[in-house]
Amino acid sequence: MQISMYRASVPVFARNLRNLAAILKKAEAYAAERKIDPSVLLNYRLAPDMFPLTRQVQVATDMAKGCVSRLAGVDIPTYDDKEASFGELVARVERCVAYLEGFKPGQIDGTEDKSVVLKRPTGDVTYHGLPYLLEYVQPNVYFHCTTAYAILRHCGVPIGKKDFIGAT
């Protein structure tokens, strides 16, 4: 199989998000077992001005669905950012994985030079598809998934790097 814009996006994000969902389920079980209010973990931050766990998960999914939608040229589905439990967060992640996996390679492949415009408070930023994927979305998805992992690891949830990387 040759590397392609599809191969470097849909299966990569889906894999990461599936691993994230499994980590969130372990965190939920840990909270139940230790009688920790789940909201303590859901609102935990590694620094006072960093996003809490819930927001890390929301942004990871937003990055993935935004990327695939923009490359394919379809509207980005909006998810209400109202998750207040591990179950709701896992459902968001699983909904995003199902959305990603609904795309066919032909919708994403060949978008290396496609213009992608991101609206920002400081003004629009225009990327080409390839650097948008490799230098903006991939690092963002990994950043937020890793930070979610790090928050839970810091809080004692019994997870290891294998949970993050997934089965080989």
Add this chain to the structure above:
Amino acid sequence: MQISMYRASVPVFARNLRNLAAILKKAEAYAAERKIDPSVLLNYRLAPDMFPLTRQVQVATDMAKGCVSRLAGVDIPTYDDKEASFGELVARVERCVAYLEGFKPGQIDGTEDKSVVLKRPTGDVTYHGLPYLLEYVQPNVYFHCTTAYAILRHCGVPIGKKDFIGAT
């Protein structure tokens, strides 16, 4: 430009490691300013059984140089894991970036199906080049770079996600 095994490895890792070096320099300056013994930051962990900052940086570089060497079919350079200061860690990262950037696209492209064997205590694991890059090395590089960032962010170093993602 078309996506390729080279494009998804060398420039991606080099960019991440350059951003990491810049973050480490900010951490060094922060420690000096606040009169924090740099070894406190270098040995800081987010959990007692997680790697400290220094090891996160070492593994990030090991993953990147191992990947590019294996795909190109050359011996992997060994770096002594003896860094004991921010300056030495930055030098390691910069040495790795220079090594990565010495490879030409022709050495890496077309390695999607190449067999890559990783020696592990539990037995050898064989990957094809494409999943090795996308499902093993990329997540590992991002995992360790993000964790290094998260350790420093947790310790109050004035950095933001922009330092991690880099200039657009």
